[in-house]
Amino acid sequence: MTSTLRHAGTFQLPADHRWVVLDVETSGMRAASHRVLSIAALAMRQDGSVERQFSTLLDPGCDPGPVHVHNLTPERLAGAPRFEDVASELNELLSGRTMVAHNASFDYGFLAAEFQRAGFGMPIENRLCTLALSRRLEIDVPNHRLSTLAQYWEVDQLEAHDAYDDARVLVEVFARSASMAETLQLPLPVVRCTDSRVIARPDQITRVPSTFVNPGRLDEAHGLVQGMKIVISGSTRTPRMRLAARLIEAGFDVTNSVSRQTSVLVCNDTESQSGKVRRAGSDVIPVISEQRLEELLARVLPGILKSDGVQVPVPVDAPAVPLTLVEAERAITLVPEIVAPAQPVEVTPVTSPSVAASPSSRRAKAWQGRRVLLLGGSHLDAVIMRSRIHQLGARPSLNLTAAVTEVLVLEGGESDKRMTRIVERGLPKISESDVNEALVSGAVPDHMKLESRLAAPILMRGEVVDLPPTQSTWSVNVAWRAENVGDEYDVDVVAFLLDSTGKVDSDQDFVFYNNTADEDAAVELSVDGGSEQSIRATLDSLPEECTRVVIAAAVDGERTFGDLGAVSVSIDSPDGTFATFVLDVGTVERTMVLTEIYRRGGVWRLRAVGQGYNQDLGAMAVGYGVEVDDD
Incomplete structure (x- = not known):
């Protein structure tokens, strides 16, 4: 398929990758049992323009599934090639390139399954998710759907859920996003995906x-x-x-x-x-x-x-x-040692309009929506100041992102390598005294920006909120400093599906890097970047015996959460962020329960936990009833 692509401006993409933007439309959500109906791949030059493109409908040999979404009826697909007919040409185009896709783990899983069925190895070794990139940038959008990003970056979207048009839009969204990341000195969330854990198991x-x-x-x-x-x-x-x-x-x-x-x-x-x-x-x-x-x-x-x-x-x-x-x-009555506090702190949901306007809440309103980046100081200094910023209603930022409104400079912070970019962006610098004075008076320093952004509620450790009963699909997105990537910081985000005894019902209910989804695909792990991982849960699909989903993280090797630093957790629905919190109390802990979603009185609730343990992931899994191999 040949088409003229509008290319507004010139960009310099990182030269250490050869980029290809890809999109697929599928007959369902499971790569092992559903098929690709259409595919588009656009290979990019370093300046962000398209040098080569491939696009075709595919005959899946099965029911096309949700026609109301992709408009690919059996009649439209009749006479189209099978995937094996185009596998060789597509393999040649993709080989040696880094795949860019929106929700890349989904597209990668389907592509890998199709290549496997066709008798080919997967040609893609690296991938980048533009949804994860958008979250890392923290651009000011209500949600991170492709249509929302297209509107933010002023890219015309002609036909949503059309593989070619979505790929065309994504070319420009990616080029603009990568350019912003460069100005912020933020590394791109590229993931190596040469292992077999996301390959479909037919x-x-x-x-x-x-x-x-x-x-x-x-x-x-x-x-x-x-x-x-x-x-x-x-x-x-x-x-x-x-x-x-x-x-x-x-x-x-x-x-x-x-x-x-x-x-x-x-x-x-x-x-x-x-x-x-x-x-x-x-x-x-x-x-x-x-x-x-x-x-x-x-x-x-x-x-x-x-x-x-x-x-x-x-x-x-x-x-x-x-x-x-x-x-x-x-019923088994033993309770694992690794649990959240037996008597959780129950509070009024932070979104409730019935919360009284106390002095502290008025101070929180004055700082609400602000994102404060901390530079310098010791680990203890940072923990104390993040806590005070939190009390004021602002959110500590782990990276220099598009959302940062102020920079808190502690001792040694002026020498941070990002200071040049901070000055270029005109971000106000505040001091420890500004924060301490605001805690007493609720005042906003004159040199801070007066405008504030709409922001999701920020939870305290132990705080509990009800999840809206009208929404079943949630994504718990876990992130840490983008600089803390590489072999020295091998972080695993995991989930345990627990029954009323506090145990997993089977080993399939332990979702981790070697078992990325439970048997019902109700809870799924997605590795979205070097410092981003997500647990996606569809509450309506959870097995009846599951009453609690515990989401935790582990730092492999000799490193600890004190070395890793603060961890950010956001709870998102498809429409936007519902709540956020930052955990930075870790010191010598190697594992940490981040949050849990549990059922009480017919209502699903969410608790911000932040409980760390000085043991490895294997010991945590055993505590929840998982049978772990000796090695």
């Missing part, structure tokens, strides 16, 4: 949660009951996917991992001592052969619908009999 069963209540463990005297959770392990006579599809159609919940909720494990080789067989043995979960499964499938008992508690007949020849629920597994 042998994994795509889970379709059953519409029936889980009746518990299999009692062979009663037989199979709709809603039972069934796990298949090892080789089977019937192809695994076909067997799983048959079980799903019959009303069962087929999962990939064994948990305390599992009803029965199907395995033809019970002597294999695989991880699934060992877990079934330790939890006294019945293990049956494929042949025995076939016998039991001849007579399936009706289950209870989750929606209305009504029994429905099974479409098999055997007559239905009244359902006798198997007694639930005895």
